Amino acid sequence: MLVFNRMAVIGVGLIGGSLARILREKGAVKEVVGIGRGEENLKRGVELGVLDRYTTNAKEGVAGADLVFVATPVCAIPKVVAEIAPFLAPGCIVTDGGSVKEFVVEACEQLMPEGTFFVGGHPIAGTEHSGVEASFSTLYQGKRCIVTPTANTDALALEKVVEIWKIAGSTVPLMDPxxxxxxxxxxxxxxxxxxxxxxxxxxxxxxxxxxxxxxxxxxxxxxxxxxxxxxxxxxxxxxxxxxxxxxxxxxxxxxxxxxxxxxxxxxxxxxxxxxxxxxxxxxxxx
Amino acid sequence: MLVFNRMAVIGVGLIGGSLARILREKGAVKEVVGIGRGEENLKRGVELGVLDRYTTNAKEGVAGADLVFVATPVCAIPKVVAEIAPFLAPGCIVTDGGSVKEFVVEACEQLMPEGTFFVGGHPIAGTEHSGVEASFSTLYQGKRCIVTPTANTDALALEKVVEIWKIAGSTVPLMDPxxxxxxxxxxxxxxxxxxxxxxxxxxxxxxxxxxxxxxxxxxxxxxxxxxxxxxxxxxxxxxxxxxxxxxxxxxxxxxxxxxxxxxxxxxxxxxxxxxxxxxxxxxxxx
Ligand SMILES: NC(=O)c1ccc[n+]([C@@H]2O[C@H](COP(=O)([O-])OP(=O)(O)OC[C@H]3O[C@@H](n4cnc5c(N)ncnc54)[C@H](OP(=O)(O)O)[C@@H]3O)[C@@H](O)[C@H]2O)c1
Ligand SMILES: NC(=O)c1ccc[n+]([C@@H]2O[C@H](COP(=O)([O-])OP(=O)(O)OC[C@H]3O[C@@H](n4cnc5c(N)ncnc54)[C@H](OP(=O)(O)O)[C@@H]3O)[C@@H](O)[C@H]2O)c1
The missing domain is CATH 1.10.3660.10 (6-phosphogluconate dehydrogenase C-terminal like domain)
Structure with missing residues (x-):
């Protein structure tokens, strides 16, 4: 099975927390680092066993990560990716869970340094609750996660992002943003x-x-x-x-x-x- | 407790069947007669223990009833009441479960013979399923049933209809149609x-x-x-x-x-x- 050494989750809420939970449970990630703006939610993430550790410094948080999952509100996704891009390890895959894809994918693809990869995704799963407290490992079970490659998408990175969502229990249709x-x-x-x-x-x-x-x-x-x-x-x-x-x-x-x-x-x-x-x-x- | 000797239910579906079930369970009716257009649904009503007996002849069905509950689709309610009115026993109370009240109450009040009483009602409870098969005795539990008296409504009949819905587990706000x-x-x-x-x-x-x-x-x-x-x-x-x-x-x-x-x-x-x-x-x- 696909295994990542270090996953960074930016925006540890319902969507980010639930993906971290299931990938940990399945042994698909060795370590999960939570990144957020305030400590409270992140601390709770560690207490709940969703995160191994956390930081409010995105630059530090993504260091050495081979997978970054951005799960903030949509408008913040390109901002977050712009902030972390210079600090990504070679080969790192950045993906997201935002509910809108053209806006996100168009902006983020351009921000990626050579040798790092962006792939857009959107799990069709959710509840009306938010925050890490609302997250649970079966959120994606039996659901669909739409992954949205473009002409610029790296084939291997795409394959890995599809695999992540399959591990989470979803079927993964591909679709144009x-x-x-x-x-x-x-x-x-x-x-x-x-x-x-x-x-x-x-x-x-x-x-x-x-x-x-x-x-x-x-x-x-x-x-x-x-x-x-x-x-x-x-x-x-x-x-x-x-x-x-x-x-x-x-x-x-x-x-x-x-x-x-x-x-x-x-x-x-x-x-x-x-x-x-x-x-x-x-x-x-x- | 209020007890009726014979309740006739016209339109033994979700709403009619559920009221019959709970009033039987609580001992508030001694006998329930189902009235409908076809035998199949009514037979099922007897099998399920919702009805004691049934007939497709409304005139016969309401004979000797002291309570008639009309639970057909709204447009049929005044037609049904017009059909049974001449055959009602003195003192009989006719009430309904229709989702619209001005149309029903205005028409039905005028149809009632001297010494019989119409009171409109509408349980704010339901599911998207229909037919006697879908009925269950707790449908009205903890819900509201709006009862809609007018200037013409008999005070004692109103009191009894309110009591019926309380026995079914509902609170009973009164409201103008x-x-x-x-x-x-x-x-x-x-x-x-x-x-x-x-x-x-x-x-x-x-x-x-x-x-x-x-x-x-x-x-x-x-x-x-x-x-x-x-x-x-x-x-x-x-x-x-x-x-x-x-x-x-x-x-x-x-x-x-x-x-x-x-x-x-x-x-x-x-x-x-x-x-x-x-x-x-x-x-x-x-
Ligand atoms: N909920 C759903 O049903 C659903 C379904 C599919 C996709 N999505 C998408 O998934 C993403 C996350 O949704 P969610 O339901 O997980 O929301 P959530 O539970 O509120 O989590 C979002 C997290 O993002 C962080 N955040 C909020 N505003 C931010 C900002 N301006 N900049 C940086 N970080 C910020 C917050 O963490 P900190 O306070 O710790 O920074 C928060 O915990 C959204 O893009 C949404 O469109 C949601
Ligand atoms: N479902 C809800 O959520 C809900 C909630 C509150 C109030 N209501 C009201 O309650 C009433 C009954 O609804 P329901 O959900 O119980 O429907 P239902 O399950 O379909 O039952 C209605 C019954 O009325 C009889 N019927 C149908 N058309 C008729 C007609 N043209 N003439 C005479 N009888 C007819 C049918 O029995 P036969 O085939 O045996 O004649 C049928 O079993 C309606 O007035 C509705 O507005 C419904």
Missing amino acids: VQHDRVVAAISHLPHMVAYSLVNAVDGYDRFGGDLLSFSAGGFRDFTRIASSDPVMWRDIALTNRDAILEMMDFFSGYLETLRGLVAEGDAEGLRSFFLNSKEKRDAIL | VQHDRVVAAISHLPHMVAYSLVNAVDGYDRFGGDLLSFSAGGFRDFTRIASSDPVMWRDIALTNRDAILEMMDFFSGYLETLRGLVAEGDAEGLRSFFLNSKEKRDAIL
């Missing part, structure tokens, strides 16, 4: 935009005074779970995948407008078939 | 319209060919669970609560439009605070 960003805009970013808007709308509706949300049943709670996701993570996603998100929001609004028309017209058969198509498609992914 | 319809438009009908539209949109997006939905992770599946709900039930809700649903869809679209603006402008602070408000409100109802 631009295509990736459209796919996740549809299945993840759009639903989040919709859920955030829905909770704000219900919260903002005060025609009857009273606390509408207190009447919400299980359906509403499940439906809006993703509206509890981290605001900074989602700010960064919205900032960096703007065009795809706008395209999907407009595409969705068209469907909502169609449904609005059916409701306004009282079109019984149109309503039933709109709902039925959705039910059939949804049941197929149960 | 019109207000009820706005509240559920916001917390239930709007989310369903949004979820149905979202699944149809993602299903309809074919820019990259391929099956987008196959990439969906847990977040998407939870988010869209309610889009698996019964198309006929939701057709009827959309037909009978039209104005409130349109109002809420438009109100929601305003928020979506605001968010679209923040995304288009790349307004980092605006995005973060939009997401944060939603997260805080959502976390409060966890």
Whole structure:
């Protein structure tokens, strides 16, 4: 099996912490160094057995690492890579877990010194919780991690990053960064935009005074779970995948407008078939 | 405790079956008669111990009943009540579980013969499954059932209907039918319209060919669970609560439009605070 001597994780949260946990468990890394901005979260990472040691100095942290996993919010990923690039050991592979890929991959590829390699990745797995405390080793089990090579990607580095995610339990489709960003805009970013808007709308509706949300049943709670996701993570996603998100929001609004028309017209058969198509498609992914 | 001699359930599905189960379990009904259009579902109701006996003849089914629970899709409720009204025993209480109340209560109150009573109700509880097979006795446990009296409602009948839902384990807020319809438009009908539209949109997006939905992770599946709900039930809700649903869809679209603006402008602070408000409100109802 693929074994790394030293893995550095920058941004030891849900995504970074969970990958460190599983690679340690599987013996795929000999040592894990955590890198972050504050000590508290990192200390907790050592206590929880996610990290062997930590530092707030990224330069020191990446020294001698043959694998660096960057799992900060998306906007910070290129900044972090720019900061560490001059200090990477020859042959080091840098990969990330950011939810947007064109923005990240385009910027980071250019930052890599000769003989070091960047490969973009995005695990389609997560919860609405954050921080190392929320991490767990089975997060990636049975999930997909999309890896996004480009024409510039080193073939061997790509192979190793794919292998990492397989060790973590995921299947690993390869996808162009631009295509990736459209796919996740549809299945993840759009639903989040919709859920955030829905909770704000219900919260903002005060025609009857009273606390509408207190009447919400299980359906509403499940439906809006993703509206509890981290605001900074989602700010960064919205900032960096703007065009795809706008395209999907407009595409969705068209469907909502169609449904609005059916409701306004009282079109019984149109309503039933709109709902039925959705039910059939949804049941197929149960 | 309140005890009914004979309860007739018309529409022995998730909602009707679950109320029959719990009232039997608690000894609050001596006999339960199931009434439906086809024998198959009703036979299953007897096999599952939900019903003592059944009939497809509503007139016969309600004979001698002191409680009738109508739990068909909303549009059928006034039709069913019109059909049984002439055959109700004196003192009989008819109540329903329909998700829309103004349409149902206005129609049914007028149909009741002297000395029989209609009281509208709506349990805020459910799953996306239907039929008697999906029913279970704890469905209403810890939930709310909104009961919707009007100026015409008999005080004693109201008291008994409230008591029924308390026996089923629910708290029982009273609400004007019109207000009820706005509240559920916001917390239930709007989310369903949004979820149905979202699944149809993602299903309809074919820019990259391929099956987008196959990439969906847990977040998407939870988010869209309610889009698996019964198309006929939701057709009827959309037909009978039209104005409130349109109002809420438009109100929601305003928020979506605001968010679209923040995304288009790349307004980092605006995005973060939009997401944060939603997260805080959502976390409060966890
Ligand atoms: N959550 C999900 O569902 C999910 C799924 C797939 C991909 N992702 C992606 O994975 C990445 C991490 O998400 P997560 O859920 O793991 O978030 P998280 O639990 O909040 O962890 C992110 C970590 O990054 C560090 N960080 C935050 N802001 C930073 C900044 N400006 N500069 C440098 N470091 C910073 C923080 O550690 P310190 O405070 O110690 O610096 C934090 O622990 C994001 O790019 C996200 O888009 C998330
Ligand atoms: N599901 C929820 O989450 C939920 C929550 C709260 C309230 N409600 C309301 O409760 C009511 C029943 O919903 P449910 O989820 O229990 O549905 P369900 O499981 O499909 O049961 C409805 C039953 O009504 C009968 N029925 C269907 N169409 C009919 C028609 N046109 N005329 C007469 N009977 C008909 C069917 O029995 P036969 O085939 O044997 O006639 C069926 O078993 C609806 O008004 C709904 O709005 C549902």
